[in-house]
Structures are given as C-alpha cells and as structure tokens.
Amino acid sequence: MRETPRMLDRIAVDGAVRALRPDFAVLVMTAEGLANGPTDDVAAGWLEAAAGSATASAGDPHIEAWRDAYRAFGAKPQRTRPSVDALLRRADALPTVNKVVDAYNAISVEYALPIGGEDLDAYRGPARLVRADGDEPFDTVAGGEPAVEHPSAGEVVWRDDDGVTCRRWNWRQCVRTRLTEDTKNALFLLERLEPYPLDRLRAAGDALSARLRAVTPGVRIESRLIGGE
Numbered sequence: 001m002r003e004t005p006r007m008l009d010r011i012a013v014d015g016a017v018r019a020l021r022p023d024f025a026v027l028v029m030t031a032e033g034l035a036n037g038p039t040d041d042v043a044a045g046w047l048e049a050a051a052g053s054a055t056a057s058a059g060d061p062h063i064e065a066w067r068d069a070y071r072a073f074g075a076k077p078q079r080t081r082p083s084v085d086a087l088l089r090r091a092d093a094l095p096t097v098n099k100v101v102d103a104y105n106a107i108s109v110e111y112a113l114p115i116g117g118e119d120l121d122a123y124r125g126p127a128r129l130v131r132a133d134g135d136e137p138f139d140t141v142a143g144g145e146p147a148v149e150h151p152s153a154g155e156v157v158w159r160d161d162d163g164v165t166c167r168r169w170n171w172r173q174c175v176r177t178r179l180t181e182d183t184k185n186a187l188f189l190l191e192r193l194e195p196y197p198l199d200r201l202r203a204a205g206d207a208l209s210a211r212l213r214a215v216t217p218g219v220r221i222e223s224r225l226i227g228g229e
Helices: 005-010 015-020 041-053 061-072 083-089 099-111 198-215
Strands: 025-032 115-119 128-131 138-142 145-149 156-160 163-167 185-192 220-227
Touching: 005 025, 005 220, 015 128, 025 198, 041 099, 041 198, 061 083, 083 099, 083 115, 099 115, 099 198, 115 163, 138 163, 185 198, 198 220
Parallel strands: none
Antiparallel strands: 025 185, 025 220, 115 185, 128 156, 138 145, 156 163
C-alpha cells in the first residue's frame, strides 16, 4: 500500500551521508494522479531538444563533484558513472522509455543534474539516503533473468523498508520501483552538489513540473528541499 501523501516529510538523508558531502541537497518531488503512457511525438521531441541544448561536458565542475563523491565512498566513477555523466555521454542518442521517464531524462540533460524517478506505489516506507551495511537486497536483472545483488558496505544508496532502490547514490535503480507506463504516482529525486546553484536546482524542478503537467494536466505535485541550508 502506498504511503500517505505526507511521505514527502518522512524522506531523509542520513547523517553519515551528510558527513561525507555536507554540500549535498536534494529536491524531492511527488507527482500523484499521472496518466503515463508510451513515448509519443511530444516526449520524443523533449529528448531531441535536450540533446540539442546540452552544454555540459565531461569536465563540468558539477559532474566532477559527483565523481569525487563516488570516490569518497569507494566507487570508481569511470566504471560506474554518476547518472548525469552517463546521460550526457549519450545525449545524442537518448533512448525513449515512456512519457514520464522521457520527461525527467530530458530535464536531467538540459540542466546537467542527476534525477531519479520512482514508482511511489512500489515503496515500502519512506525513501532515505544512507550508507549501506552491505546486506541489503537490491533487485535487478542479470543475463536477462531476475537477480538480487547487495551493495558494498559503506556505499551510498537510496533505500526503503524492503531494500535498496538505487545503488551508488544515483547510478542504477532497482526493478521494483521503476516507472512504467502504468505508473500513477511517482517520486522524483533531483540531486545537487556544490558548485551547482540552488536556484538552478529549483528551476529544474519547475521545468520538470511543467513537463509532468503536459503529460497529465491534473497531476498533483508537491516538493521539498532537503539540505542546502
């Protein structure tokens, strides 16, 4: 069963993560009442426009900040790239998935910002960003078959009561909470490190809200900034 609409207030960043990167901030957004569906011409156009407007490069200071954050908990950012780094490297050939995923991937590229999208109805308890013990389950696919992996001890992960929902901060999402064409209620995590301006983070949130309203005019959107004080 989905959490109450005030799940937004229960999402948390653990002190161990704050100690690792005191400059971390995340704009958390919920979007309820979505009418998602397969990619259409409008959504495909968002991705095409994002590719044409992408100005960030591999040497962007914000992307380098994410690489430093990955190194700080033992990950190798050249092997498991932060999500925005991976997206920007294939900005000219962004895959279409569905309207909502296309919307947030386009904003991620346009704003050079890591953004995660999750199915809120698949959550068990609130989302929280923690450093893993190492025994938490992470459901994924390996060799075309369902599989369960575990994060490394100390790895920064998003999780809920049932396990890890995203490994290595924003590297890979689990299968359970993926956004599908049937998703009605979604959670978005827009993540920033210095020197990325908080005003630009908020602008990315506004842009994503506009895209979601284009998908579903009556969608109910709430947001909350964690960190960046």
